[in-house]
Every structure is written in structure tokens, then in C-alpha cells.
Amino acid sequence: MNKQTLYKNTLTNKGVTSDICDYKIKRASDSISCSYCNKEISHSASYEDGRELCKKCFDNSVHTQEEALEFLPKLINDMKKFGIDCQNMNIPLRLINRKSMEHESKSLKNFIPIGLTSRYNLNSYNSSRQIVHREPVIDSVLILNGLSVTDFCMTLVHELGHCWIHHQDFPQLEPYVEEGLCELLSCIWLKQQNIPERGQKIQNLLNYSSDVYKKGLNRAMIALKDYSFKEIIQYISLKGIFPPRYYN
Numbered sequence: 001m002n003k004q005t006l007y008k009n010t011l012t013n014k015g016v017t018s019d020i021c022d023y024k025i026k027r028a029s030d031s032i033s034c035s036y037c038n039k040e041i042s043h044s045a046s047y048e049d050g051r052e053l054c055k056k057c058f059d060n061s062v063h064t065q066e067e068a069l070e071f072l073p074k075l076i077n078d079m080k081k082f083g084i085d086c087q088n089m090n091i092p093l094r095l096i097n098r099k100s101m102e103h104e105s106k107s108l109k110n111f112i113p114i115g116l117t118s119r120y121n122l123n124s125y126n127s128s129r130q131i132v133h134r135e136p137v138i139d140s141v142l143i144l145n146g147l148s149v150t151d152f153c154m155t156l157v158h159e160l161g162h163c164w165i166h167h168q169d170f171p172q173l174e175p176y177v178e179e180g181l182c183e184l185l186s187c188i189w190l191k192q193q194n195i196p197e198r199g200q201k202i203q204n205l206l207n208y209s210s211d212v213y214k215k216g217l218n219r220a221m222i223a224l225k226d227y228s229f230k231e232i233i234q235y236i237s238l239k240g241i242f243p244p245r246y247y248n
């Protein structure tokens with residue numbers, strides 16, 4: 001992870017005490033637009049990756065590791081209500097800047113994610129080299145710093161979905177099935193929040209995310225018309241695909 005220079009947050013007078021922040025507060029010579037809400041602003045929090053945030057968006061975003069970790073138990077609790085229990089898992093959550101995310105995700109071509117989970121299995125073998133025990137391990141859960149609270153939570157719920165799936169004995173899932181399931185979790189979580197723009201956010205995920213996510217979520221939403229979330233999970237756990245449509 002890159003060590004970053006610390007800047008005092010003069011927009012809010014709140015000291016930033018993390019080594020992950022890569023923004024500084026500046027006064028622009030010309031008005032610029034906030035990268036999140038598009039409003040014209042003269043002062044902004046300026047990130048090394050080019051994002052410029054207005055005061056309102058800046059104050060409503062997640063910047064420090066401490067803030068990020070505070071959300072974790074609440075979201076794990078929310079997910080337990082949907083039958084997704086991550087309570088006894090080790091979730092090594094880290095908030096990182098765009099440069100680190102670019103470095104961590106260099107295998108993804110032309111695409112820098114806002115969340116990234118890496119995981120592996122510690123396998124035990126018998127003398128015939130057959131696996132006798134699988135120990136699922138979550139290596140890291142990385143989330144981009146400076147996301148709005150809503151986007152941060154949706155991203156963390158999505159990544160917790162990957163962590164949970166890794167701890168189940170599911171058949172091998174095609175990427176669109178796994179991503180669709182994790183996106184569905186994010187949407188189900190969002191629907192329960194009192195956030196006015198939640199409908200628009202779900203529409204954006206259905207229409208504008210990259211192909212594998214869009215395909216997966218659209219397929220998951222079709223399944224949700226005929227099945228409960230629990231039934232969808234059960235079907236995927238057995239067959240590795242979304243349950244069939246009732247109609248053609």
C-alpha cells in the first residue's frame with residue numbers, strides 16, 4: 001500500500017489521521033464540478049486520481065480505515081437477516097486509494113474496481129493427493145477510499161457476498177452468477193435503507209454497470225420475480241445457476 005502525505009481537512013476542521021488519504025483541499029482558479037453530484041464548486045477535496053468532491057459529498061464519504069471498520073459489524077448484522085452469515089469469518093477489510101487499487105487489480109484490463117476481494121483455500125491432502133479438508137481464507141477485502149457512505153456500504157455488502165460464497169460448498173459458479181448474486185445482495189440491502197435515490201441507484205446498476213455485473217443482476221432480478229431470495233440461494237447452492245424462469 002502506498003504511504004500517503006497527510007493533509008489536514010480544512011473543509012471540516014476534522015483532522016485526518018490515516019495513511020490512506022490521497023486528497024488535499026484546494027481552491028480552484030476556475031469553478032469545477034463535483035465528481036459525484038456535478039454541482040459547480042470553487043473549493044474541493046482534490047484526489048490524486050482526479051476526483052474533485054464538494055464539501056457536502058466529501059463530508060458524506062468514507063475516508064479512513066477507522067470509519068470503514070465501524071460499518072463492518074452493522075453490515076454483517078444486516079446481511080445475517082437475509083440468511084448470509086459472515087459473523088465468524090475473518091474479513092480483512094482495508095480502505096485504499098485509487099493508485100493502490102490500480103496496482104492490486106492490474107490483472108483486470110482497462111478497469112479499476114471500487115471493491116476487490118481476494119481469497120484462497122488452504123487444502124489438506126491424503127497420501128493419494130486427494131483433498132480431505134478445505135479451509136477457505138479471505139486474503140483481503142479492499143474498498144476505494146472517498147466513496148459516499150451509500151456506495152461504500154453497497155460495495156462492502158457486495159464483497160461480503162463473495163466472502164460468504166467462498167465459505168459455502170457451492171459448485172463452481174460462472175462469474176456472472178456470482179457477481180449477479182452479490183449485486184442482488186447490494187440491491188436487497190439498499191431497498192431496506194431510507195435513501196431517496198435508491199430506486200435510481202438500482203436502475204443504474206441494471207443498466208450501466210459493466211457486462212458481467214449487468215447480466216448477472218438482470219438475471220437475478222428475473223429470478224426474484226418467481227422465487228424468494230432464500231430459494232434463489234438454495235437453487236444456486238445445488239445447481240450453480242439461477243433457477244429457471246416460469247415463462248419463456
Ligand SMILES: [Zn+2]
Binds near residue numbers: 034055
Ligand atoms: Zn458534490
Ligand SMILES: [Zn+2]
Binds near residue numbers: 158162182
Ligand atoms: Zn464482485
